[in-house]
Amino acid sequence: MTRFASRLDNVQASAIRELFALLGKPGIISFAGGFPDAALCDAEGIAAASQQAISRYPMVALQYGASEGFAPLREWIAGSMSSPGAATEAARIVVTTGSQQAIDLLGKVLLEPGDVALVEQPTFLATIQAFRLYGARLIGIPTDADGADVDALERLIAQHSPKLVYLIPTFGNPSGGLMTQERRRRVVEIARHAPQTVFVEDNPYGELWFDRPPPASIYSVAAADRELVDRFVYLGSFSKILTPGLRCGWMAAPADLLARAVMVKQFADANTSTLAQVTTYCYLDSGRLPATVERVRRVYSDRARAMGDALDAKFPVNSLRFERPQGGLFYWVRVAGDVDAPKLIRAGVDRGVAVVPGSAFYAEQPDAQTMRLSFATAGSDAIEQGVARLADAYRELGGRPS
Amino acid sequence: MTRFASRLDNVQASAIRELFALLGKPGIISFAGGFPDAALCDAEGIAAASQQAISRYPMVALQYGASEGFAPLREWIAGSMSSPGAATEAARIVVTTGSQQAIDLLGKVLLEPGDVALVEQPTFLATIQAFRLYGARLIGIPTDADGADVDALERLIAQHSPKLVYLIPTFGNPSGGLMTQERRRRVVEIARHAPQTVFVEDNPYGELWFDRPPPASIYSVAAADRELVDRFVYLGSFSKILTPGLRCGWMAAPADLLARAVMVKQFADANTSTLAQVTTYCYLDSGRLPATVERVRRVYSDRARAMGDALDAKFPVNSLRFERPQGGLFYWVRVAGDVDAPKLIRAGVDRGVAVVPGSAFYAEQPDAQTMRLSFATAGSDAIEQGVARLADAYRELGGRPS
Numbered sequence: 001m002t003r004f005a006s007r008l009d010n011v012q013a014s015a016i017r018e019l020f021a022l023l024g025k026p027g028i029i030s031f032a033g034g035f036p037d038a039a040l041c042d043a044e045g046i047a048a049a050s051q052q053a054i055s056r057y058p059m060v061a062l063q064y065g066a067s068e069g070f071a072p073l074r075e076w077i078a079g080s081m082s083s084p085g086a087a088t089e090a091a092r093i094v095v096t097t098g099s100q101q102a103i104d105l106l107g108k109v110l111l112e113p114g115d116v117a118l119v120e121q122p123t124f125l126a127t128i129q130a131f132r133l134y135g136a137r138l139i140g141i142p143t144d145a146d147g148a149d150v151d152a153l154e155r156l157i158a159q160h161s162p163k164l165v166y167l168i169p170t171f172g173n174p175s176g177g178l179m180t181q182e183r184r185r186r187v188v189e190i191a192r193h194a195p196q197t198v199f200v201e202d203n204p205y206g207e208l209w210f211d212r213p214p215p216a217s218i219y220s221v222a223a224a225d226r227e228l229v230d231r232f233v234y235l236g237s238f239s240k241i242l243t244p245g246l247r248c249g250w251m252a253a254p255a256d257l258l259a260r261a262v263m264v265k266q267f268a269d270a271n272t273s274t275l276a277q278v279t280t281y282c283y284l285d286s287g288r289l290p291a292t293v294e295r296v297r298r299v300y301s302d303r304a305r306a307m308g309d310a311l312d313a314k315f316p317v318n319s320l321r322f323e324r325p326q327g328g329l330f331y332w333v334r335v336a337g338d339v340d341a342p343k344l345i346r347a348g349v350d351r352g353v354a355v356v357p358g359s360a361f362y363a364e365q366p367d368a369q370t371m372r373l374s375f376a377t378a379g380s381d382a383i384e385q386g387v388a389r390l391a392d393a394y395r396e397l398g399g400r401p402s
Numbered sequence: 403m404t405r406f407a408s409r410l411d412n413v414q415a416s417a418i419r420e421l422f423a424l425l426g427k428p429g430i431i432s433f434a435g436g437f438p439d440a441a442l443c444d445a446e447g448i449a450a451a452s453q454q455a456i457s458r459y460p461m462v463a464l465q466y467g468a469s470e471g472f473a474p475l476r477e478w479i480a481g482s483m484s485s486p487g488a489a490t491e492a493a494r495i496v497v498t499t500g501s502q503q504a505i506d507l508l509g510k511v512l513l514e515p516g517d518v519a520l521v522e523q524p525t526f527l528a529t530i531q532a533f534r535l536y537g538a539r540l541i542g543i544p545t546d547a548d549g550a551d552v553d554a555l556e557r558l559i560a561q562h563s564p565k566l567v568y569l570i571p572t573f574g575n576p577s578g579g580l581m582t583q584e585r586r587r588r589v590v591e592i593a594r595h596a597p598q599t600v601f602v603e604d605n606p607y608g609e610l611w612f613d614r615p616p617p618a619s620i621y622s623v624a625a626a627d628r629e630l631v632d633r634f635v636y637l638g639s640f641s642k643i644l645t646p647g648l649r650c651g652w653m654a655a656p657a658d659l660l661a662r663a664v665m666v667k668q669f670a671d672a673n674t675s676t677l678a679q680v681t682t683y684c685y686l687d688s689g690r691l692p693a694t695v696e697r698v699r700r701v702y703s704d705r706a707r708a709m710g711d712a713l714d715a716k717f718p719v720n721s722l723r724f725e726r727p728q729g730g731l732f733y734w735v736r737v738a739g740d741v742d743a744p745k746l747i748r749a750g751v752d753r754g755v756a757v758v759p760g761s762a763f764y765a766e767q768p769d770a771q772t773m774r775l776s777f778a779t780a781g782s783d784a785i786e787q788g789v790a791r792l793a794d795a796y797r798e799l800g801g802r803p804s
Contacts, residue, residue: 063440
């Protein structure tokens, strides 16, 4: 019998994975995915960029590369993160195999059994699992639609001296929430008095705003102070604005942490696909990104409105609690009143609509009445129909307005 | 001060990395790389495959994918590994971000502090480091040009009950050695009596044979016994025959191990770039691989001969000990007699030739008189000239025939 490492005891096959097994059902309308709509990708532009990558940079794109990443891509990323008065240098950037890898590298260089990491309640499922695989104890920060509760954050830091704090302040997965500018500034102030803690801002959704751009990133607020920023880490991704197919993300981090992350990346996958990196760079260099992002924002904004309108129209008043997201891909919904959310989710699958149970997104004390609905991949008509099916399931289960 | 995880104390920035910093010198002839020659890649075929990937499979190539990998690619890989009487099913395959990731996943699912892993002396540097990051204690198996010493292997297994045994039996890095058919069979027999040990065969170089194909893989010998093969793992790679730029490798493993590897991969990088996977598949499907591999073999064979001839011609008789490799990318050379190899390597850099010190490739008791010379990326003339420079350095240091 193979003896597996005990670190595996800290995680379990995801509840979402089990749900996905049900999704093969014909005709199902899925709000369950955590991914963008591949049909919105600029396939033509990406194809052209991959040709250019091979014709312009064959000895880079077809060879192993530095674990840090392709230098022109690192330069581009650093430039995109710089703001007036706060430059980010390419030397702070490592290109990662999706930002998922950055999460894994952070766990590997920082976390060991018994260490505490603070995460929002709810937060990204794969972060919980990645950190637990390194033995960390995850403690949840109370969070609302305006982001993490900063007073609670301050108390939890004093209480636990965590190795790291992990936040998705902008259109978070699954919460869809947006941390206010005031709270972002408070996080930076709190960091001043927590010298043993690394603050991680994961921002894969920031470009997907609807009516107005979100407040400046926590990282850019911290970057105004050259010493303080050395305890801040920023994770970015091209998956939601360009394509998930290239698996190109990045981490901005201080020199000591970056050197260690690059070393462990060397032994994790040597380097992120050079062809993918150079293709990404050629795409960025082509100048097509702004128009693509503009188009993607408009589509998601329309779908978000369709989903909000349908939830309002199809469900009884006060049967659901949710805020309309200002960007990103998700509605985070709490089922109020007299219907059990897990039962509703199962009944929804029977009626041909899939959503994700919210419990999986909690590091502790899950709220079983929550669920995540993605509006990313269904058109407005399908959204309306899917929500109607879920509302039918709700009534079938005896749901009444509270 | 950031508190890093103590697992980092088990590794150090590689000696090779430090050497590479010296390689910027103009006019240097490098035998130091561990990589294939990117100029031998079928750039045109890869570019065509990446176009096809996007035009034929846009919703796969531009989207997230299953952590296991793209199903048609897994099928192709399984087919390529099957042999008469021993089929390998696609269900045993996970596509990895280079075979480096497979090594990392194996460490993560199997190794914990105090566990023993057996590796050849010398072996692949990044395997040593990857396994040490999970706290494993690495113990070396005495190895010669015919592969690991199987009697020693049997003794070491009895003594240490290792979690895993890691072998590169075919044109290994750095040894260039080729394990005999007889020893391969012995490994499988030894496994029969070591039910708590997983046997890993890493085979990135197997296709790069010169005059005749190597003996059947250890995995395929084990695969004739459906129960026994469940303790064998095989790592493959497209990096040396197609391009390292796609970062596509794979692992074949039994169901219990595969399920855990796929789970931890989900939290390590979600999936290997789908565009890279589909591009790889489209290339394989195009039928161009056999001709490419044929061409690559011929070039490396010529370069290997050029290097062997130059080493024989330029160095005094008996000053070096090496076997001519029958495939792969490397000469493994021991400096005999009265010259200190680390000094020779430094003097070589001064004279414009770079090789890699062998010490870094030992898990324990390094032999400082060894060095690795790659013939992969220099043409025959440059090989002759580089070896001549190294021989000049040898004489400058007072080297005499022993």
